[in-house]
Amino acid sequence: MVLVGRVSHVDPDELVRWAEAQAAALLSGMGDRWRHVQAVAARAREAGRILDDDDQAVLLAAAWLHDIGYTPSLAITGFHPLDGARYVRMLGQERIAGLVAHHSAAHVEAELRGLRTELAEFPDEGSETTAALAYCDMLTGPTGETIALEQRIADVARRYGPEHVVPRSLRLAQPELARSLAIVDSSLRQLDRA
Numbered sequence: 001m002v003l004v005g006r007v008s009h010v011d012p013d014e015l016v017r018w019a020e021a022q023a024a025a026l027l028s029g030m031g032d033r034w035r036h037v038q039a040v041a042a043r044a045r046e047a048g049r050i051l052d053d054d055d056q057a058v059l060l061a062a063a064w065l066h067d068i069g070y071t072p073s074l075a076i077t078g079f080h081p082l083d084g085a086r087y088v089r090m091l092g093q094e095r096i097a098g099l100v101a102h103h104s105a106a107h108v109e110a111e112l113r114g115l116r117t118e119l120a121e122f123p124d125e126g127s128e129t130t131a132a133l134a135y136c137d138m139l140t141g142p143t144g145e146t147i148a149l150e151q152r153i154a155d156v157a158r159r160y161g162p163e164h165v166v167p168r169s170l171r172l173a174q175p176e177l178a179r180s181l182a183i184v185d186s187s188l189r190q191l192d193r194a
């Protein structure tokens, strides 16, 4: 594994650069996973305009890091939001760890996997930043393409098999995810009208 360090500063631009470097170090050899993450980050750059400057940087950093738990060397439990969040917490970025832990309604999959207590190690801020991260992740397909929520869930079912815990969780989470997407979509439209 590439050696990656802690970050103690809170300068927004540096935070984003640090997160991107972490993601590149751990995911850039992972083909489609890396293409997906790069596209989620690009979308976060655009959708982040609904947030204030500090939250924009936090969203972008979380977008870079949200799937870091898929890195084989970090995959301890096999539940990527938890594995990723524990790593980010170890590096000292507590808020981003919470966003990674709870990204895209991860609590539903935690429940099905019997990992609810473990996921509760991390607070769920349930904020507009949380919704924006779900928006960016759910509207970005496995190779970085733009995709609708329904297609995204269907694609996951195709890749994992329909009865796998991941597509089952996403189907259960679909109403909650749709609400998050609608909130962000409406904020973006409001900004476009202004």
Ligand SMILES: [Fe+2]
Pocket: 036, 040, 066, 067, 137
């Ligand atoms: Fe993702």
